[in-house]
Amino acid sequence: MSTALTVALATLVFAGGSSNDQWKTRLAEVREQLPTEDFTIVRQSPFVVVGDEAPETVRARARGTVKWAVDNLKELYFDRDPEEVLVIWLFADRQSYRTNAKTLFGSIPDSPYGYYSPHYKALVMNIATGGGTLVHEIVHPFMQANFPHCPAWFNEGMGSLYEQSAERNGHMVGLTNWRLAGLQEAITNDRVPSFTTLLSTTADEFYNADPGTNYAQARYLCYYLQEKGLLVDFYKAFHKAHTKDPTGLKTLRKILSTDDLPKFQEEWEAWVMELSFPS
Numbered sequence: 001m002s003t004a005l006t007v008a009l010a011t012l013v014f015a016g017g018s019s020n021d022q023w024k025t026r027l028a029e030v031r032e033q034l035p036t037e038d039f040t041i042v043r044q045s046p047f048v049v050v051g052d053e054a055p056e057t058v059r060a061r062a063r064g065t066v067k068w069a070v071d072n073l074k075e076l077y078f079d080r081d082p083e084e085v086l087v088i089w090l091f092a093d094r095q096s097y098r099t100n101a102k103t104l105f106g107s108i109p110d111s112p113y114g115y116y117s118p119h120y121k122a123l124v125m126n127i128a129t130g131g132g133t134l135v136h137e138i139v140h141p142f143m144q145a146n147f148p149h150c151p152a153w154f155n156e157g158m159g160s161l162y163e164q165s166a167e168r169n170g171h172m173v174g175l176t177n178w179r180l181a182g183l184q185e186a187i188t189n190d191r192v193p194s195f196t197t198l199l200s201t202t203a204d205e206f207y208n209a210d211p212g213t214n215y216a217q218a219r220y221l222c223y224y225l226q227e228k229g230l231l232v233d234f235y236k237a238f239h240k241a242h243t244k245d246p247t248g249l250k251t252l253r254k255i256l257s258t259d260d261l262p263k264f265q266e267e268w269e270a271w272v273m274e275l276s277f278p279s
């Protein structure tokens, strides 16, 4: 087999993504599901974006937020698209979000902002609250497709990192955000668990035994790595090592060149205390 053909086949196999038939089926499903005629459907690969704001607004969000986030995340981290065509529902306000989520997916959402439902193959957003949660939720299906064994702390750390993001030197970066104040307060009160504890949490512990700092601690660890120019390398090294290092602890020690995580945590906490939001 020629090298060129090998590469082409490898690309086909590893690119993930959806066939034309999958697209047709999914678009037909969405048309069937539309709660009213006020919705605009935009094919924004690898997603279908559907919203009940003005058509030009839905199109602007598809390009300005969805495409922007997808292009940047793929450039930094992800080779594979989600295997199925996921639908991003952008509901124009609280009422539309709650009513339509109940009708389409059976329950009123817990989150006022939005959520990802793997079961319904949908990202469901109250887009009136801004595009931050949308970018956060876009991270999850990509993580699922590319790093299925990624622990919850890193999945949520990365999602949370990009919920407040911008472009710096042509790349997407996370910025400080609303999660900072609670974290600084917990640091002041000496309530932040050790990184060994955080990184060792199971998904159930991360979500259901959260002392209130899990998301913020994970986010600002990712933010620290980003600001030190280590986050992309950490993602790649952790992805590669995850069978031997399922929590990421070994990879973290390696990338930080330290065996003393308690000492690192002291430095990290001092660094976090210097951050500000709004900056």
Ligand SMILES: [Zn+2]
Pocket: 136, 137, 140, 155, 156, 159, 160
């Ligand atoms: Zn999340």
